[in-house]
Structures are given as structure tokens and as C-alpha cells.
Amino acid sequence: MTRRPSAPVTLTEVARRAGVSVATASKALNARPDVAPQTRTRVLAVAEELSFQPNALARGLLSGSSRTVGLLTDELAGRFAIPVLLGVENALGDGEMSVLLCDARGDAVRRRQHIRTLLARQVDGLIVLGDRNDVRASLAGDIPVPVVYAYGQSDDPGDLSVVADDVGGARLAAEHLLALGRRRIAHITGEEGYRAARDRAAGLLAVLDAAGLPLAGGRPSYGAWSQRWGRQATRMLLAADPGVDALFCGSDQIAYGAIDALHDLGRRVPDDVAVIGYDNWEIFATESRPPLSTVDLDLERLGATAARHLIAALEGERRTGVVRHPGRLVVRDSTAPG
Amino acid sequence: MTRRPSAPVTLTEVARRAGVSVATASKALNARPDVAPQTRTRVLAVAEELSFQPNALARGLLSGSSRTVGLLTDELAGRFAIPVLLGVENALGDGEMSVLLCDARGDAVRRRQHIRTLLARQVDGLIVLGDRNDVRASLAGDIPVPVVYAYGQSDDPGDLSVVADDVGGARLAAEHLLALGRRRIAHITGEEGYRAARDRAAGLLAVLDAAGLPLAGGRPSYGAWSQRWGRQATRMLLAADPGVDALFCGSDQIAYGAIDALHDLGRRVPDDVAVIGYDNWEIFATESRPPLSTVDLDLERLGATAARHLIAALEGERRTGVVRHPGRLVVRDSTAPG
DNA sequence: TTGTATGCGTTATCAT
DNA sequence: ATGATAACGCATACAA
Numbered sequence: 001m002t003r004r005p006s007a008p009v010t011l012t013e014v015a016r017r018a019g020v021s022v023a024t025a026s027k028a029l030n031a032r033p034d035v036a037p038q039t040r041t042r043v044l045a046v047a048e049e050l051s052f053q054p055n056a057l058a059r060g061l062l063s064g065s066s067r068t069v070g071l072l073t074d075e076l077a078g079r080f081a082i083p084v085l086l087g088v089e090n091a092l093g094d095g096e097m098s099v100l101l102c103d104a105r106g107d108a109v110r111r112r113q114h115i116r117t118l119l120a121r122q123v124d125g126l127i128v129l130g131d132r133n134d135v136r137a138s139l140a141g142d143i144p145v146p147v148v149y150a151y152g153q154s155d156d157p158g159d160l161s162v163v164a165d166d167v168g169g170a171r172l173a174a175e176h177l178l179a180l181g182r183r184r185i186a187h188i189t190g191e192e193g194y195r196a197a198r199d200r201a202a203g204l205l206a207v208l209d210a211a212g213l214p215l216a217g218g219r220p221s222y223g224a225w226s227q228r229w230g231r232q233a234t235r236m237l238l239a240a241d242p243g244v245d246a247l248f249c250g251s252d253q254i255a256y257g258a259i260d261a262l263h264d265l266g267r268r269v270p271d272d273v274a275v276i277g278y279d280n281w282e283i284f285a286t287e288s289r290p291p292l293s294t295v296d297l298d299l300e301r302l303g304a305t306a307a308r309h310l311i312a313a314l315e316g317e318r319r320t321g322v323v324r325h326p327g328r329l330v331v332r333d334s335t336a337p338g
Numbered sequence: 339m340t341r342r343p344s345a346p347v348t349l350t351e352v353a354r355r356a357g358v359s360v361a362t363a364s365k366a367l368n369a370r371p372d373v374a375p376q377t378r379t380r381v382l383a384v385a386e387e388l389s390f391q392p393n394a395l396a397r398g399l400l401s402g403s404s405r406t407v408g409l410l411t412d413e414l415a416g417r418f419a420i421p422v423l424l425g426v427e428n429a430l431g432d433g434e435m436s437v438l439l440c441d442a443r444g445d446a447v448r449r450r451q452h453i454r455t456l457l458a459r460q461v462d463g464l465i466v467l468g469d470r471n472d473v474r475a476s477l478a479g480d481i482p483v484p485v486v487y488a489y490g491q492s493d494d495p496g497d498l499s500v501v502a503d504d505v506g507g508a509r510l511a512a513e514h515l516l517a518l519g520r521r522r523i524a525h526i527t528g529e530e531g532y533r534a535a536r537d538r539a540a541g542l543l544a545v546l547d548a549a550g551l552p553l554a555g556g557r558p559s560y561g562a563w564s565q566r567w568g569r570q571a572t573r574m575l576l577a578a579d580p581g582v583d584a585l586f587c588g589s590d591q592i593a594y595g596a597i598d599a600l601h602d603l604g605r606r607v608p609d610d611v612a613v614i615g616y617d618n619w620e621i622f623a624t625e626s627r628p629p630l631s632t633v634d635l636d637l638e639r640l641g642a643t644a645a646r647h648l649i650a651a652l653e654g655e656r657r658t659g660v661v662r663h664p665g666r667l668v669v670r671d672s673t674a675p676g
Numbered sequence: 677t678t679g680t681a682t683g684c685g686t687t688a689t690c691a692t
Numbered sequence: 693a694t695g696a697t698a699a700c701g702c703a704t705a706c707a708a
Binding site for chain 1 (some may be wrong): 346391392393394396397398399404406409414415420421423427428431434436437438439440441443452454455456457458459460484490564565566591595598621625
């Protein structure tokens with residue numbers, strides 16, 4: 001090993017050691033046709049020995065493409081950003097792309113600053129990760145690279161947004177409850193200000209309507225995305241309508257609280273009341289008693305989809321509108337047939 | 339607005355419009371001394387109008403520094419990586435640094451691959467984010483840039499690691515319980531294979547020893563990091579030793595389960611049994627009944643500390659060893675005095 | 677004070 | 693088949 005650790009190993013160095021010009025070395029390494037097999041092997045050997053890695057900055061400067069995308073999040077601390085981000089990172093990594101992460105923390109000024117930085121770094125594209133399912137303002141100012149909105153939908157139909165299909169997911173849950181023979185289904189969910197809450201309620205109501213059934217309790221119990229609200233709403237609901245035989249909760253967290261309350265009230269789950277949640281958040285869904293049936297948003301796949309659309313856009317396939325990503329029903333004991 | 343959106347705005351373009359050479363334009367923008375005030379204002383005005391941003395690739399190529407650090411995570415999906423990552427991102431953002439995110443997903447091959455990519459991209463430094471508190475193997479191979487290990491500790495004392503002080507955090511919790519007059523304190527925690535579990539137990543035992551008190555139940559109840567284990571262990575513990583007056587749980591998740599079990603057993607919290615958790619994980623700590631006293635790891639600050647150490651290293655201040663980051667006691671109703 | 681020239685590491689073009 | 697050279701965008705040493 002004659003490698004001196006302090007000297008950065010460049011193509012020039014490889015060429016020198018292989019006894020060829022940089023041009024030839026470059027061709028050899030990039031599998032260009034016009035280079036003698038013997039020369040090629042020699043260059044490759046030297047490159048391998050020095051563990052040569054071409055300088056991505058130089059490459060990017062020349063090609064105009066940095067093979068980097070910016071991932072701009074509103075609020076990374078939230079629960080939904082991470083799986084999406086994971087899916088994005090994974091899908092892009094396969095395409096030899098790297099991810100520059102920027103968290104705006106809900107601050108518009110910081111967001112603009114981040115966008116400037118990302119563009120200065122010559123990102124090839126941008127993925128904007130919403131912290132909520134809601135429609136959000138499109139990025140102001142003309143961004144010279146493709147942008148894909150993930151999880152949160154852009155208000156500009158000229159943009160491409162990849163979002164979760166909450167209406168469809170709720171339909172899955174509702175149809176599951178109906179299939180179990182439940183007929184007096186109530187809905188406890190989070191803040192009405194969230195599109196996620198409204199969409200899920202809409203999906204449930206659509207299925208109930210089609211079946212000619214009313215919603216138990218009259219209207220959805222909108223509240224907070226917390227166990228506390230799940231407990232409280234359940235008590236109120238069962239006091240008002242003791243005949244409820246199923247609860248569709250807007251999140252697993254709420255459902256966890258609901259199950260606790262049912263337990264306190266002496267109702268058996270699922271025998272007396274079936275409970276289904278939403279999100280497939282493991283720490284709630286698998287740890288409740290009994291474990292929770294729920295709808296998995298498949299956020300990681302959603303992120304991968306967004307990444308793939310961005311890559312397609314980079315290759316010229318511009319696409320606009322909203323791509324809705326279906327959820328997946330996960331059945332556990334809280335809706336076991338019986 | 340005479341800006342054509344398709345033409346990338348370069349320094350050459352700015353210089354041309356300002357009627358000066360690129361050299362002068364560069365000096366004007368970089369606040370070099372020898373440039374006429376009048377010329378400077380003119381250049382600045384043009385740059386502003388075109389919203390010129392210097393190409394970071396070119397700059398990096400020239401300076402040898404990309405002002406980018408690689409953030410290498412083992413497992414982003416876990417609960418602890420995110421806050422640390424957030425702190426890192428924030429602290430680096432203030433220093434005009436960007437973060438290249440790579441998740442190895444616990445795969446050594448993928449990790450090496452990511453390191454190669456990051457080095458090819460000329461990152462100035464690396465932050466290695468552990469998914470557990472445990473000691474982990476130092477990055478193999480000589481990395482030509484500074485590396486800081488965060489959350490997970492490197493096994494090489496020549497590396498710099500920034501980790502949470504679990505022993506100290508546990509001491510805080512234990513001393514709090516003692517100060518409330520509790521004397522029969524039991525410990526329910528996660529898998530013994532986790533250093534976090536062992537360290538927290540050690541901190542508690544140290545405090546009890548110093549006070550001449552035994553651990554209720556004889557030894558820590560090691561199990562799983564779940565509500566389920568919290569419930570089960572609590573039932574077992576109270577059956578064996580009904581006189582327990584305080585539970586120190588190794589995580590909020592466990593504590594949440596413990597409180598549920600105490601509730602089922604008819605024990606009042608905190609009157610009969612005080613409960614304290616660990617992590618300050620909001621969804622458990624604030625949603626349990628009653629809300630949970632706990633120890634906050636302050637992971638975001640830990641991440642910021644790691645970032646600052648990396649920046650210091652980039653400026654030449656090499657430092658090695660282990661920096662232990664203190665936790666913070668958060669008192670809520672589950673240990674209210676009374 | 678301003679402009680010209682050079683170089684960072686790489687790839688592409690054009691001679692040889 | 694190989695090599696010299698230009699170019700990417702910027703910053704700087706040096707010349708004017």
C-alpha cells in the first residue's frame with residue numbers, strides 16, 4: 001500500500017500511475033469504446049488500488065447535473081414525514097442520487113432560504129414534503145428544476161402531488177366493518193381542520209350511505225388526535241347511544257384511547273364493540289388490548305412513488321395533477337369476526 | 339424584468355450586465371477591499387436583480403470544501419434518530435452547511451456504499467447517527483474527513499462520540515422519587531441487551547445504594563420496550579411485593595403500560611404508587627392518566643452539540659473521547675407530591 | 677481600481 | 693488507440 005492518506009486521489013494521479021493521459025484514464029473508467037483492453041485493465045487496477053472516486057463536484061460542474069435532489073420538509077418532527085422521507089431516500093439511492101435534507105420548521109422565511117441554498121447547490125430537483133395531508137400553497141417563485149409534492153398537496157394543479165388516498169382508505173375500513181355484520185358504526189376522529197379527518201369521515205359516510213345506514217351518533221365526533229379524546233369521545237358516545245357495535249377511529253392513537261375507555265366501561269372488544277383505527281402506527285396498533293385493526297397508509301411506498309415521479313420528470317416526462325396513493329387494510333384482533 | 343428563466347444566471351452574466359470583468363464582479367460580491375464603491379453597488383444591484391447565487395459546485399471545486407456534511411444513520415425509522423437529526427440539521431444550517439442524508443438501514447454494505455458516495459461528493463465531515471445508545475464499531479477504513487458519532491458511541495476512543503448520559507438521567511429520576519419520600523422503588527425496563535436499559539438501571543441503583551435502600555423486587559425487571567411489558571411486569575411486581583410505592587420505568591412507553599395496569603389493580607397514581615418514565619415521548623408522557631413525570635434526553639440539543647463539535651473539528655480543533663449529554667427531569671402529575 | 681490569466685477535477689472534442 | 697486541449701463557474705495572483 002503506497003497510498004499517502006493526505007493526498008486526495010484524483011484522476012490525474014490515477015493517470016500518472018497508469019502511465020496514460022487523463023483523457024485516456026477517463027475513457028477507461030467510463031467504459032468508453034475506443035481504448036485498448038490492456039490499457040483499460042491497467043487503469044482500472046490503479047483506480048481500484050487507490051480507491052479512486054471521481055470528484056462529484058467537478059463532474060457536476062461540467063455536466064450541469066449534481067445528481068442530488070433537495071428534500072424540503074415543513075416539519076420533520078411530525079409523525080408522517082419520516083416514512084415518506086425514508087421511501088424517497090431509498091428510491092433515489094437506487095438511482096445513484098443523493099438527498100440534501102432541509103427542514104423549514106414551518107417557517108416560510110427559512111423555507112425560501114433553504115430553496116436558495118438548494119438551487120445554489122445545483123440540485124436536479126426538489127421534493128416538498130408536507131407535514132399534513134392538507135392542500136398547501138405551491139412554492140412561490142419560478143423554480144428552475146422539477147418539483148414533486150409529497151403527502152401534502154400543492155394548490156396549483158400544474159404541480160404534481162403524490163398524496164395518500166384517505167377517502168379510499170376509510171372506505172376499506174368501513175366495508176370491513178360492514179362485512180363483519182356491524183350496523184351501528186360511529187366515527188371518532190381528530191380536528192376537523194385537518195383534511196385527513198374530513199376525508200376519512202367522507203369515505204366512511206359514502207359507504208354507509210350506499211348501504212342505507214346512518215352514522216351512529218349522528219355525525220363524526222371531531223376532536224383531537226389523542227388517546228385522551230378517544231377515551232372521552234367513546235364515553236360520551238356510548239352514554240348517548242349504548243347500542244353502538246363498531247367504532248371507526250380516525251387514528252390509531254384515538255383508537256387506543258377508545259379501547260381503554262371501552263375496557264373501563266366493561267365492553268368487550270371486539271365482541272360487543274369492534275374497533276378499527278387508522279395509520280398502522282405500530283406502538284399503538286400492536287400494543288393495544290386487543291391489537292388494533294387499522295389502515296396502513298403505506299407512506300414509505302408513497303415516498304418512493306414521489307421519488308420515481310421526480311426521476312421521471314428529470315428525464316423529461318413532465319406530469320401534473322394529483323396521484324392518490326391507496327392504503328391497505330390491516331386486520332388484527334380488534335375486529336376479529338365472532 | 340428582463341430575466342430569461344431558461345438561462346442560468348452565472349457570475350459572467352452578472353459581470354457582463356454590470357459592465358465589468360468577472361474578477362471585479364467576484365471581488366465586489368465577496369466584499370474584497372480593492373473595488374470602487376460605485377462599482378460595488380452597481381454589481382450588487384445587478385446580482386440582486388438577477389437573484390444571482392454563486393454555483394456551489396464551482397466554489398467547492400475551487401476551495402476544496404463543499405460546505406456539506408454527510409449524515410449517516412443506521413436506522414432512521416427508529417424513534418431516536420429524528421430529534422438528533424433535527425438538531426444537527428438546525429445547527430449546521432446556521433453555519434451555512436447543508437446535510438446530505440444517507441440511511442444505511444442497518445446494512446453494512448449499504449453503509450460502505452454511502453460513505454463512498456459521500457466522500458465522492460466531497461463532504462467536509464461526517465456525522466454517524468446510531469440507532470441505539472450502545473457502543474458500536476468505529477467506521478472501518480481511514481476516512482479523510484472528521485467524523486463525529488452521535489447517540490451511538492464509537493468503540494474507538496480515538497473517535498469523538500456525543501451520547502446521552504443515561505446514568506445521570508436515571509439518577510435525576512431516582513433522586514426525585516427519594517425526595518418525594520418514596521422508599522420502595524422498583525424498576526421496570528426494556529431489554530437488558532440495550533445499554534440504555536443497563537445504564538438507567540445502574541443510575542437508579544447507585545442512588546438507592548447511596549441512600550442505603552434496596553431495589554424493590556430485588557432486581558430490575560428487564561423485558562421489552564413496550565406497553566405490554568409495562569403492564570405485565572407491573573402486575574407481577576405488585577403481586578410479589580404489594581408494598582411498592584414507586585415505579586421507575588425505563589421508558590415512557592413502559593410507564594404508560596404500567597399506569598394502565600395500576601389503574602386496573604385499583605392503585606392510585608401517584609397517591610399509592612408514584613410512576614416516572616424516561617424519554618419524554620409526548621404521545622405517552624402527556625396522554626397517560628395521569629400525565630407522566632419523565633426524563634427528557636434533550637436529543638435535539640445532543641444533535642446540535644454533535645454538529646458543533648464537527649464544525650470545531652473542521653476548524654482544526656480535533657477532539658476525542660466521549661461527550662456525555664445530560665438529561666432533564668420533567669415533573670408531571672404521576673409523581674405529584676402528596 | 678480594474679482586467680487578464682490560471683487552476684480546481686472532470687469529461688468531450690479533436691488531433692495525432 | 694491515445695493525448696493535448698477546452699470548457700464548466702468561480703476565486704485569486706498578478707499585470708496593467
